[in-house]
Amino acid sequence: MPRIVVERGNEKGVSLNLDGADRIYTIGRGSKSDLVLTDFLVSRNHFQVEKSGELFSITDMGSHNGTYLNGVRLQDEAMLCVGDIIRSGETLFSFLSDSQRNEGALAGQKLAGYHLLARIGIGGMGEVYKATQISLGRKVALKILAPELTADPTYVQRFLSEARAAARLNHPNIIGVHEVGEDNGIYYLSMEFIEGGSVQDLIATENKKVEPLRATEIILQGARALQYAEKAGIVHRDIKPDNLMLTATGEVRLADLGIAKRLNVNGKADQAEGVFGSPHYMAPEQARGLPLDHRADLYSLGITYYRMLTGKLPFTGKDAREIMEKQVFDPPEPLHKLEPNLAPTIYYVMDRLLRKRPAERYPSATALIADLERAIEEIHAGIQSNAPAADNDKGSSAIRRSTSRRDRPPKNTSNFLRKLFG
Numbered sequence: 458m459p460r461i462v463v464e465r466g467n468e469k470g471v472s473l474n475l476d477g478a479d480r481i482y483t484i485g486r487g488s489k490s491d492l493v494l495t496d497f498l499v500s501r502n503h504f505q506v507e508k509s510g511e512l513f514s515i516t517d518m519g520s521h522n523g524t525y526l527n528g529v530r531l532q533d534e535a536m537l538c539v540g541d542i543i544r545s546g547e548t549l550f551s552f553l554s555d556s557q558r559n560e561g562a563l564a565g566q567k568l569a570g571y572h573l574l575a576r577i578g579i580g581g582m583g584e585v586y587k588a589t590q591i592s593l594g595r596k597v598a599l600k601i602l603a604p605e606l607t608a609d610p611t612y613v614q615r616f617l618s619e620a621r622a623a624a625r626l627n628h629p630n631i632i633g634v635h636e637v638g639e640d641n642g643i644y645y646l647s648m649e650f651i652e653g654g655s656v657q658d659l660i661a662t663e664n665k666k667v668e669p670l671r672a673t674e675i676i677l678q679g680a681r682a683l684q685y686a687e688k689a690g691i692v693h694r695d696i697k698p699d700n701l702m703l704t705a706t707g708e709v710r711l712a713d714l715g716i717a718k719r720l721n722v723n724g725k726a727d728q729a730e731g732v733f734g735s736p737h738y739m740a741p742e743q744a745r746g747l748p749l750d751h752r753a754d755l756y757s758l759g760i761t762y763y764r765m766l767t768g769k770l771p772f773t774g775k776d777a778r779e780i781m782e783k784q785v786f787d788p789p790e791p792l793h794k795l796e797p798n799l800a801p802t803i804y805y806v807m808d809r810l811l812r813k814r815p816a817e818r819y820p821s822a823t824a825l826i827a828d829l830e831r832a833i834e835e836i837h838a839g840i841q842s843n844a845p846a847a848d849n850d851k852g853s854s855a856i857r858r859s860t861s862r863r864d865r866p867p868k869n870t871s872n873f874l875r876k877l878f879g
Contacts, residue, residue, distance in 0.1 A: 459513060459539065459554050461506065464579045465699070466548030467495045467661065475508055482506045484545065485518070497737075497773040498522050498546030498780075506537065513537040513552070521776040522546055528605040542579060547735070549579045561586060563601065569640035571599055571647065580699075580713070582606065582616075587650060590635070597635060598651070602644040613644060620646050626689055630682035632702060632710045651710055653703035656765070660698055665768035669799055670836045672765040675701065677829040678709035679758055684822035686711075687751040694749065696757035697738040698764060736780040737770050741813045744781035752815040755825060759810025766803070767795045771811070785813070793842065800835035801842045802828055 458476035461484070463469050473492040475482060482491040487501035494503075500520040507514050517524040517531045524531045525544040540562045543550040561576025561584055571588040578585040583603040590597050606612050620637035627633070633649040656675060659667060667675070679701055686693060693700075695713060702710040734743055740756035743749055763771050771789030774780040792799070792807045806828050812818045819825045 459537075459552060461492065461543070462551045462553055463492075463494075464542075464549045464551050466546075468492075468548070469658070469661065475506065475513065479508050479510065482508070483518070484550075485520075494546075494548055496546040496548045497770070498776065499548060500775075503545045504531070504543070515543065520545065528603055547737075551579070567591075568599070568601075568643060569638055569645060571597065571645075573599060588647075590647065596650040598632075598648045600646040600648065602646075607642065607644055616644060616646075622691060626686065626691070628682060628685040630678045630709050630711055631685065632712045648712070649710070651702040651712070652705045653707070655699050655712075656701040656703065656709075656761070657698035659703060660765060660768075667765040669766060669796075669803065670833065672762065673800075673803065673829055673832050673836065675703075675709055675765070676758060676762045677826065677833065679711060679761070680755075680822045680825045680829060682709070682711035683751065683754050683758065684826060686754070687822055692749050692751060693754050693757075694743065695734045695738075696754050696761060697735050698761055701761065736777040736784070737772065739781060739784055740815075741785045742815060744784045750815070751822065752818045752820075755810055755818055755822065756812075756815075758825075759807060762810065763789065763792065763807060766792065766799070769795075798841045800832045800840055802832040802835055804842060806832060 458474060460472045460474045461482075462472045471492070473482060473484070483502055483505050484490055484492045484494065485501050485503035486494055486496070486499050490502065498521075500518070500522070502518045503520045504515060504517050504524040507516070513536070514534050515524070515526060515531065515537050516534045522545070526535055526537075527542050528544075537552050539552060539554045541552040543552065561573075563573045563584070563586060564575050566573050568588075570591050572591055573586045573588045575587050576584050577587045577598065583601045583606070586599045586601065588597050588599040589595070602613070602616060606616075617637055620634065624634035624637065632651065635647040635649070637644075637646045639645070656667075679696070683693070683696075693711070696711075700711065700713045702712045704710065734757075736744070738757045738760045740749070740753035743753050760771060772780050772783040772787065774783060789811055793804055806825070809817075809819050809828075810825070819828075
């Protein structure tokens with residue numbers, strides 16, 4: 458019988474078998490759901506799948522953020538076919554037959570000189586396959602742009618131009634891009650294949666928290682990747698655990714530069730084409746649709762660091778709009794209240810990274826790297842913070858000051874978010 462498999466999200470790898478008698482299956486955050494999710498953007502009762510004989514249909518249950526079938530938001534009940542992709546919140550699912558291995562519809566096919574072996578990931582832009590480049594006999598990761606996106610010529614041109622810019626980056630902590638192209642209407646991006654999974658996978662494996670030394674080493678390598686991107690004039694715009702890949706030996710590779718942008722002559726990257734990125738990790742100025750520079754990526758790296766150290770996200774909400782408003786206006790829960798025994802420099806680093814105003818963050822990844830190296834030295838030396846909460850609140854009070862009424866972003870921020878989300 459068919460099954461629903463979680464392809465991306467906190468429950469990655471979990472499946473729901475749709476066997477037995479005709480019935481309705483519920484997916485959501487509610488404890489009585491047939492498939493319980495922990496994605497904060499998923500409603501308690503998000504969508505349902507109904508089995509009727511050999512037929513299956515899907516219906517959104519009035520969720521806050523909607524249910525998407527193959528990239529299209531559901532308005533009414535729709536029939537499910539084997540191979541369909543479902544998205545709710547930040548969680549993606551495949552609808553597969555019981556005998557079908559989760560290898561993707563293109564597995565076994567050839568595309569532009571590549572033999573596609575198996576699907577290894579799904580994202581908002583499309584699917585990623587493990588593939589063999591036939592001419593060189595090497596393993597690669599091949600990203601296939603989603604069909605609904607290839608219908609937009611403007612988007613395709615941006616995908617091609619930005620992928621070519623990413624291909625010029627050559628750094629030990631950035632995934633190498635081999636080529637970008639098109640074959641029979643299918644657009645693809647060929648990249649270095651990484652065996653070890655992502656930091657998001659590591660978080661799930663280590664029960665949501667990552668040991669401070671390991672977390673700091675990962676962020677340090679991510680900062681080195683951003684240092685190089687900064688010098689190359691590129692803003693990533695989507696730094697998060699899913700996009701920090703780990704090699705088999707534990708080295709970090711920054712991935713998914715599909716929405717990266719080059720800085721203009723003023724040292725900024727505009728967002729004229731819209732706001733892209735992940736709300737949970739998005740810098741305040743990015744949420745507001747303002748021009749960006751490398752400091753937006755540093756903020757997102759800080760959110761990733763916070764997530765690894767505490768096991769939780771600093772900002773959650775019922776939908777993307779609420780989360781983005783919190784990114785703009787609200788201070789995070791102070792790190793020392795959640796993790797009181799970290800190396801002292803870690804608290805200082807977190808304070809600087811999560812400032813609302815870019816001018817108050819680290820001026821560059823280079824400055825961040827120096828402090829992360831100092832934090833690692835403190836961890837090795839066994840130095841921990843043991844100051845009382847009142848003395849150890851410098852970082853959180855600084856963040857609160859930066860979000861006071863005087864320093865808060867302009868009132869038109871709310872107008873912008875209303876226009877963005879309707």
